[in-house]
Amino acid sequence: MARHTCLLALLVSAVIASGTAVGTQTGALPPTGSAQTSAPSVQTQTQSEISLIISADAGAPPRYAVPDFLALSPDAETVAAAKAISQVLWDDLQFEREFYMIPRDTYRTIPAATSADDIPFDRWRELGADALAIGTVQKTGDGLRVDARLYNVRSRQSVFGKEYTGGVGNARLYAHTISDELHQQQRGFRGVARTKLAFSSDRDGERVVGTVEKRDVKEIYIADYDGANPRRITVNRGLNIFPVWTPDSRGILYTSYRRGYPDLFLSLIYQGVLQEPTLNHQSDAQGNRPQNTLGMVSPDGTRIVFSSSREGNSEIYVMSRDGSNVFRLTNNRAADITPTWNPQSTRIAFTSDRTGAPQIWLIDADGTNLQKLTSEPYADRATWSPLGTEIAYAARTGPGNDIKVMDLAARQVRQLTFGEGTNESPVFAPNGRHLAFQSSRAGKMQIFTIARDGKDVRPLTRVGNNFTPNWSQ
Numbered sequence: 001m002a003r004h005t006c007l008l009a010l011l012v013s014a015v016i017a018s019g020t021a022v023g024t025q026t027g028a029l030p031p032t033g034s035a036q037t038s039a040p041s042v043q044t045q046t047q048s049e050i051s052l053i054i055s056a057d058a059g060a061p062p063r064y065a066v067p068d069f070l071a072l073s074p075d076a077e078t079v080a081a082a083k084a085i086s087q088v089l090w091d092d093l094q095f096e097r098e099f100y101m102i103p104r105d106t107y108r109t110i111p112a113a114t115s116a117d118d119i120p121f122d123r124w125r126e127l128g129a130d131a132l133a134i135g136t137v138q139k140t141g142d143g144l145r146v147d148a149r150l151y152n153v154r155s156r157q158s159v160f161g162k163e164y165t166g167g168v169g170n171a172r173l174y175a176h177t178i179s180d181e182l183h184q185q186q187r188g189f190r191g192v193a194r195t196k197l198a199f200s201s202d203r204d205g206e207r208v209v210g211t212v213e214k215r216d217v218k219e220i221y222i223a224d225y226d227g228a229n230p231r232r233i234t235v236n237r238g239l240n241i242f243p244v245w246t247p248d249s250r251g252i253l254y255t256s257y258r259r260g261y262p263d264l265f266l267s268l269i270y271q272g273v274l275q276e277p278t279l280n281h282q283s284d285a286q287g288n289r290p291q292n293t294l295g296m297v298s299p300d301g302t303r304i305v306f307s308s309s310r311e312g313n314s315e316i317y318v319m320s321r322d323g324s325n326v327f328r329l330t331n332n333r334a335a336d337i338t339p340t341w342n343p344q345s346t347r348i349a350f351t352s353d354r355t356g357a358p359q360i361w362l363i364d365a366d367g368t369n370l371q372k373l374t375s376e377p378y379a380d381r382a383t384w385s386p387l388g389t390e391i392a393y394a395a396r397t398g399p400g401n402d403i404k405v406m407d408l409a410a411r412q413v414r415q416l417t418f419g420e421g422t423n424e425s426p427v428f429a430p431n432g433r434h435l436a437f438q439s440s441r442a443g444k445m446q447i448f449t450i451a452r453d454g455k456d457v458r459p460l461t462r463v464g465n466n467f468t469p470n471w472s473q
C-alpha cells in the first residue's frame with residue numbers, strides 16, 4: 001500500500017507540477033468545452049524545376065542563405081509577411097541541422113535583389129553560400145501568393161520552385177511548408193516544421209472554481225513545434241492535464257477534473273466536438289466514480305489505453321475508441337500508470353512500482369508477455385520512438401530526474417540531460433530526430449526540445465508553468 005500511495009503521489013505531483021491555420025488569430029477558443037478551428041492549409045503548385053541536390057566541398061554541409069523574400073505588393077501587411085517568412089524559414093532550416101545556415105546579419109553587404117532575375121549570385125558566392133532560398137510575396141485579394149525558390153549559387157540554377165497560396169494572417173505556415181518540402185527534396189526526410197505540440201499550462205493565473213483549496217487552473221494548449229502561436233484548447237477553469245494527440249493530429253485526448261474526478265475527454269479540435277469515452281463506465285458499490293486518466297489513442301486509431309482505479313488499484317486498461325470493449329491488462333496490488341503504445345499498436349510500455357521503485361515495464365496489447373525494462377532508482381513516462389526501436393523515459397539521477405533513451409534491441413541506455421533542474425515527460429518528434437520534455441532548469445517548469453544526440457536544447461515556453469508536451473504527427 002505504501003508503494004501504491006507513493007506512485008499516486010507522483011501522479012498528483014505531475015498534476016500540480018501547433019499553431020493556427022493561415023488567417024486565424026492566436027487566443028482562447030470559445031467556451032464550448034471543446035475546440036473548433038480550421039485545419040492548417042496552404043495550397044501548393046509545383047513550378048518547373050531542375051531536381052538537383054546542392055552539396056558543399058569535402059562532404060561538409062551545404063551553406064544556406066535565406067535573405068528577405070521580395071514583397072511585390074507595397075502594402076505594410078505584405079512587406080511584413082515577406083520578412084516573417086524568410087526569418088521563420090531560416091529558423092526552421094536551422095532546427096534540423098542538415099545545413100550550415102549563414103547568419104542573416106551578414107547579408108547587409110549584399111545588394112537586395114529587386115526580382116528573381118536580379119540576384120547577385122557572385123556576391124552570395126563571395127559570402128560562401130552554396131544555396132540561396134529566396135522568393136516573392138504578393139497580395140491576391142484577401143490572401144497571399146508566395147513563390148519560393150532554391151538556387152544553386154555556383155550554377156545559378158533553380159533546383160526547387162513552388163508557388164503557395166492561402167490566407168494573410170499566418171506567414172509562418174508558408175515558411176513551415178517551404179522548410180518541410182526543402183528538407184524532403186534536398187535531404188529525403190520529413191521535417192517537423194508543420195507539426196504541433198500540445199501541453200498543459202497554468203499560464204493564465206486562474207484558480208480552480210468550486211474547491212476549498214486554492215488550486216491553479218491548468219488548461220490544454222497547442223503551439224507550433226517551436227512554441228510560437230500558442231492557442232488555448234480548454235476553457236473550463238479546472239485541471240486539464242496529460243494531453244496526447246490522436247494519430248491523425250486532428251484531436252487531443254486528455255485527462256480533466258471538470259466533474260470533480262479525473263476522466264478522459266477527446267476534443268476533435270477542427271470539428272468543435274467533445275467526446276467522453278469513459279463517461280458511461282460504472283461507479284463502484286459505494287457510488288464512487290472510477291478515476292480514469294493518462295489515456296492514449298493507439299497509432300492505428302482504434303483503441304485507447306489508459307490507467308483506471310475502477311477495480312481498486314490503479315491498473316492499465318484498453319478499450320475501443322468509443323469506450324466499449326474494456327479489457328484489463330494488469331492485475332496486481334501495485335500502481336500501474338502512464339501507459340503508451342508502440343508505433344505498431346501491439347505493445348504497451350507503462351510505469352509500475354510492483355518490484356519497489358517505479359520502473360518501466362512492457363506488455364503485449366493482449367495482456368501477455370510482461371517484461372521489466374528498466375532498473376533505475378526511479379523511472380517514469382516512457383515514450384516510443386517513431387520506429388519503435390527506442391524508448392525514452394525520465395530517470396532519477398540525483399535530487400532530480402534526467403531524460404534517458406534505451407535501445408530496445410541492445411538494451412543500451414544513453415543519457416540526454418545532466419542535472420540541470422529536473423527533466424521529465426519526454427516525447428519524440430514524429431521524425432525521431434528530436435525530443436520535447438518539461439524541465440525546471442529555468443526556474444518554473446517549461447517545455448524544451450533537444451536533439452536525439454543530446455545537443456541543441458531550446459526553450460519553447462516562458463510564461464507560467466508548462467507540462468507534459470506531446471508532439472503531433
